[in-house]
Amino acid sequence: MANSTELPNRPRPHLKVSRNANGADVVIAGLVEGSQGPLIQGLAPRVVKEAEERFGATLAEVAVRAGGKTKLGSTVVLPWSGNSLVLVGCGAEGGDDENLRKAVGAGARTAASLAHETSLKVAVDMGITSPQQVRIAAEGALLGCYKVPAITANPDTLEVSTVTIVSNARGAKPELEKARILADAVYTARDWVDAPANVLYPKTFAASARSWCKDLEDVTVDVLDEKDLVRSGFGGILAVGGGSAHSPRLVRVEYAPRGATTTLALVGKGITFDSGGLNIKTADGMYTMKSDMGGAAAVLAAVGAVARLGLNVRVIAYGCMAENMPSGSAWRPSDVVTIYGGKTVENGNSDAEGRIVMADGLARACEDEPDYLVDISTLTGACMVALGNHTAGVMTSSAQAADTLLDASEAAGEDFWELPVRDEFREQLHSDIADVKSTGAREGGAILAAAFLQNFVTPGTEWAHLDIAGPAFNEGKPHDYTPIQGTGFGVRTLVQLAANLAD
Numbered sequence: 001m002a003n004s005t006e007l008p009n010r011p012r013p014h015l016k017v018s019r020n021a022n023g024a025d026v027v028i029a030g031l032v033e034g035s036q037g038p039l040i041q042g043l044a045p046r047v048v049k050e051a052e053e054r055f056g057a058t059l060a061e062v063a064v065r066a067g068g069k070t071k072l073g074s075t076v077v078l079p080w081s082g083n084s085l086v087l088v089g090c091g092a093e094g095g096d097d098e099n100l101r102k103a104v105g106a107g108a109r110t111a112a113s114l115a116h117e118t119s120l121k122v123a124v125d126m127g128i129t130s131p132q133q134v135r136i137a138a139e140g141a142l143l144g145c146y147k148v149p150a151i152t153a154n155p156d157t158l159e160v161s162t163v164t165i166v167s168n169a170r171g172a173k174p175e176l177e178k179a180r181i182l183a184d185a186v187y188t189a190r191d192w193v194d195a196p197a198n199v200l201y202p203k204t205f206a207a208s209a210r211s212w213c214k215d216l217e218d219v220t221v222d223v224l225d226e227k228d229l230v231r232s233g234f235g236g237i238l239a240v241g242g243g244s245a246h247s248p249r250l251v252r253v254e255y256a257p258r259g260a261t262t263t264l265a266l267v268g269k270g271i272t273f274d275s276g277g278l279n280i281k282t283a284d285g286m287y288t289m290k291s292d293m294g295g296a297a298a299v300l301a302a303v304g305a306v307a308r309l310g311l312n313v314r315v316i317a318y319g320c321m322a323e324n325m326p327s328g329s330a331w332r333p334s335d336v337v338t339i340y341g342g343k344t345v346e347n348g349n350s351d352a353e354g355r356i357v358m359a360d361g362l363a364r365a366c367e368d369e370p371d372y373l374v375d376i377s378t379l380t381g382a383c384m385v386a387l388g389n390h391t392a393g394v395m396t397s398s399a400q401a402a403d404t405l406l407d408a409s410e411a412a413g414e415d416f417w418e419l420p421v422r423d424e425f426r427e428q429l430h431s432d433i434a435d436v437k438s439t440g441a442r443e444g445g446a447i448l449a450a451a452f453l454q455n456f457v458t459p460g461t462e463w464a465h466l467d468i469a470g471p472a473f474n475e476g477k478p479h480d481y482t483p484i485q486g487t488g489f490g491v492r493t494l495v496q497l498a499a500n501l502a503d
């Protein structure tokens with residue numbers, strides 16, 4: 001396993017839409033807070049009536065007695081004509097799309113946990129009437145039944161083999177296909193983040209990205225290895241990767257459908273393990289650092305989804321891949337590094353490695369002259385301190401660039417919050433020996449990193465800088481459709497952004 005070049009390709013649940021839940025092992029329905037108390041959402045009236053005759057009470061009453069609540073995402077399991085009924089809290093009546101996605105996700109997670117050695121067929125019967133709702137429910141269901149791929153002597157079976165969305169909506173098939181493609185991309189990003197750093201390192205990550213994009217129409221993949229990086233002057237990625245036995249890579253994936261008039265460039269941080277380098281981290285701080293490539297995972301997964309969806313927009317994704325290790329060949333604090341394009345950086349702290357590889361990526365991406373540029377990374381602990389674990393930071397070149405990003409993230413159901421980049425931060429990055437220094441004071445650390453990266457973005461470019469240090473990796477309990485470990489955060493926003501920019 002340790003030296004395999006490709007990650008295991010795990011099967012995904014099969015997805016369909018149907019008018020009824022016949023044949024399902026587990027049915028998921030909702031429990032909403034109506035004006036008179038809890039109400040069942042979904043399930044055919046005939047079916048509810050049958051159950052009520054059997055239980056001798058309304059189904060909502062039975063659910064509440066069994067511990068069911070209308071609180072969003074809480075679940076209770078009832079026996080259901082030989083199988084199981086999962087009732088999931090949906091909050092108040094008339095919730096929004098993200099409410100539905102979360103509720104279905106929580107239900108699917110509970111349903112998946114009922115599997116014992118055999119795979120289950122799961123139906124979502126929540127009163128879904130429009131094609132749009134079919135897509136949202138399917139996204140929630142697929143995202144919710146994801147399981148961390150264990151590396152084990154006893155490979156486990158798929159917990160959920162089939163997800164059926166129960167609906168009479170006409171024209172739901174294309175929406176279902178969109179959900180399948182999007183969820184597949186989120187699964188892929190999660191798989192990459194979950195893979196430990198002895199399995200996923202720059203070479204294997206690049207190979208796996210290549211295989212994810214294999215045979216896609218209008219897609220070209222370029223992998224720059226160490227020699228290529230030296231030849232082209234990617235001094236940032238080389239410096240950060242120099243301390244590791246695993247050499248760095250820059251992966252460029254371009255999707256260029258004929259006729260597209262808009263170019264979106266995406267740059268992702270792909271530190272496959274961040275030990276801190278010579279500014280070594282504490283044991284606790286290092287433990288989760290296999291996840292420090294979540295940004296590269298998001299951009300590479302997203303470009304694959306955009307190509308599969310066939311969106312009419314040119315998307316170019318860069319994965320800046322390196323392992324940050326301490327060794328005799330490691331880059332040192334006070335080293336001066338030459339970034340792609342020639343600007344020099346004084347290394348203030350070898351644990352501030354993300355911004356160095358991202359500087360190379362951004363400088364290269366600007367050569368593509370994108371109409372919109374996004375970078376995404378697990379960049380600063382400071383962003384987690386500011387916004388917590390569920391919200392990403394966004395810093396942009398203009399108010400318009402912020403609106404563009406926030407419109408996409410809202411539609412996608414991922415939470416971002418804008419942080420202001422004021423002039424005081426730019427002034428802090430003075431170096432006596434190089435064009436710019438990589439670090440400054442502790443205060444406003446997330447913003448300082450954005451101010452640093454702005455040096456490598458061509459002025460006038462519409463640019464959004466995303467710091468996903470908090471939401472990329474779930475160290476706590478699973479919730480809604482979010483599993484433990486890699487969350488795939490960012491994929492949905494980037495795909496939605498591409499859709500919004502497409503002709």
Ligand code: BES
Nearest residue numbers: 292349351352354378379380381382469
């Ligand atoms: N990868 C870390 C940021 C991080 C920390 C992400 C915890 C997720 C969870 C990044 O490379 C880092 O170490 N940043 C330093 C920067 C500092 C040295 C200026 C930090 O945040 O402490």
Ligand code: MN
Nearest residue numbers: 274351352353
């Ligand atoms: Mn670091």
Ligand code: ZN
Nearest residue numbers: 271274292354
């Ligand atoms: Zn890092």
